[in-house]
Amino acid sequence: MDIQNVMASDVVDESKMIGNAEGICYAETEEDIINFVKWVIEKSSTITIQGSKTGLVGGSVPNGGYILNLTKYNKIEAGDANSIIAQSGATLLKIGQYIDKHFSNLRFIPNPTESSATIGGIVSNNSRGLNRYGEVGQYIKNIKVLLETLKIVDIKPGEELFDLVVGGEGLYGVILEVELELSIKPADMWAIAFFFEEILESAKFVDQIKGYKEIVAIELLDKNVIKLIQQRREMSTQLAQVPVINDNYAAMIYIEIEGLEEDIMAMAEQLLEIAAECNSNVDDSWVFSGLAEMQKIRNLRHAAVEVIGMEIEKIRLQDSRIMKLSSDIANKKTSASDLVKFYLEDKINIEYCMFGHIGSQNIQVNLLPKTYLEYIESVKLMKKWAKDAIKEGGKIVAEQGYGKLKPYIYGKEIMMQVEQQNRSVVFQ
Ligand SMILES: Cc1cc2nc3c(=O)[nH]c(=O)nc-3n(C[C@H](O)[C@H](O)[C@H](O)COP(=O)(O)OP(=O)(O)OC[C@H]3O[C@@H](n4cnc5c(N)ncnc54)[C@H](O)[C@@H]3O)c2cc1C
Structure with missing residues (x-):
């Protein structure tokens, strides 16, 4: 040691x-x-x-x-016929490479977008990917954990400790190993991007297509985040492969479809018709087929999180009192239109970006205050949105976790209502 x-x-x-x-x-x-x-x-x-x-x-x-x-504690081995056992420091990238080599017809289905994240971090945050397959916790067979009593336990879905450790943000013990369940790959996959001049029309489109079983992901990128990404196209050769987006578009809806090729093609035709009815200029739509092609546009969605991080870093260099403000709230609005309207009603007069899993009613608004006064105003907005979610029976943290930042921003009054249970005194 x-x-x-x-x-x-x-x-x-x-x-x-x-x-x-x-x-x-x-x-x-x-x-x-x-x-x-x-x-x-x-x-x-x-x-x-x-x-x-x-x-x-x-x-x-x-x-x-x-x-x-734990990044150096990262070995992977096969489990049973459709599982692997990874030490907690194994990254998503390494896990993906292992699966491709040893189980070429299988995949780890939740697939959060940051490939350098470790499986220990992913399980601790109960992360999820873009797709509708939900959180990582649903694809775990077993977790080996070291508790603060120095006892090592194996925990399985359904057990009380499992529910605390998955999404427990490292407060209940050290995750040593995770057994991940793998799923069969779909026959084919496509990605389509639609563009809208009005963000509310993009939300209306989402409300009309949510129920189709072939659609596995529906993501929103608003014009502000698209602008930030376009300003930084040169930061990545992968982004440079994505076409430039027209300035007049207020929103992009990114969709992933899985299934048999003929079913996907029929679905794509239908989507083009519905998008046109919602005033999307469908001639400008992008279509990518197969995982390799799709990766180009997935990189664009991934860049949304990266550029916000860069922007915050820049802002904090000017004033270190300003913290990252990302509403990762799951409120109970029942339609994408109501969700977008809810945020727009506040007529946010501070720079912001809106993006995320609009198909599952979870979008993030990232506020980007330029001065400390704007920051104070932004924190008030964040608290207002959080209180609204709590009042409706929603969650103030959907996928990023609380960490040390959310308690700092929301303060005691809000945190008292969502305090984590039975956490360890050693692991902080
Ligand atoms: C560009 C980008 C894209 C992202 N995309 C997504 C996304 O699609 N979906 C999503 O959900 N998140 C996403 N994230 C957030 C982040 O990748 C996830 O939260 C990820 O789970 C963190 O993994 P990590 O290894 O970096 O963990 P860390 O950041 O190092 O730690 C995260 C938490 O896990 C705890 N922890 C870490 N390892 C262990 C362990 N072995 N035992 C116990 N506790 C542990 C830590 O104490 C901490 O509380 C993204 C982040 C970036 C920068």
Whole structure:
């Protein structure tokens, strides 16, 4: 077990929050992890667990104590006929490569978009991908966890501890290994992007197509996030492969379809008709068939999160009191139109971007205040949206987790209503 000095890059994640710690351990074996946890407990200190630090809410940012980083603990092996067992530091990229090599007809279906994220981080946040297949927790057969009592337990779906650890943000123990269930790949896949001059027309389109079983993902990108992405096209060769989007469009709806080729083609025809009825200029639509082609446009959706991170970093250089403000709320609005109207009703006069899983009623509004006064106004808006979600019986955190950022932004009054249960005192 080797405890190293902490560097600036060890205490920040994609929320751009900056923390501090007394030392960091890059564990490579189970024995390293156990010895480190034991050592910290004996010192009566605390541990912040880290994967790849791609989290968006400061969950892996330490507030004192020590850091346990698991990126070097990353072996993968086959489980039964349709599962794999990954050590918690294995990244999504490595898991994907392993599956392609050993199970070419199978896939890990939830597929969150950040491929450098580790499976430990993904399970701790119960992350989800673009598709409608839901959260990672639904595709886990077993998790091996080290508790603060130093006991190692295997937990399975349906058990109380499973529900705490999955989405538990590293507050209940160290996830050592995860057994992931794999699913059969679809015969074919297509992606289509539709463009709209009015964002409400794009939401109307979504409401009309939500029920089709062939459609597995419906995502929104508004004009503000598209503008930020286009300004940074040069940052990635993958983005440069995506056509330039016309300035007059207020929204893009990105759809993924899976199934047999003939069914997908019939579905695509139908979608073009419905989009035209909702005033989309269908001649400008993009169609990509097959996973390799689709990856180009998936990169565009992925870039939405990246450019917001860059923008926040830039803003924080001017005023470090300004924090990342991303409403990751699941309220109870029943249609995409009501959801978009809800945010637009506030006539936000601060720069913002709206994007995300509009097909499953979960879009994020990222507020980008340029001054501290605008930041104060933005926090008020975030609190208003959170209170509205709580009043309706919705959730103030849909997929990013609370981390250390959300309690900081929402404050005691809101957090008291959503406090996490039975969390450990060692893991923070
Ligand atoms: C460009 C981009 C795109 C993204 N896309 C998505 C997306 O599509 N869907 C989505 O849900 N999220 C997405 N995210 C957010 C992020 O990738 C996920 O939250 C991911 O799960 C974090 O994994 P990580 O390894 O980086 O974890 P970290 O950020 O290092 O940690 C996240 C949390 O998990 C805990 N943790 C980490 N490892 C363990 C372990 N072994 N045991 C116990 N606790 C642990 C940490 O303490 C922390 O609370 C995206 C982020 C970026 C930057």
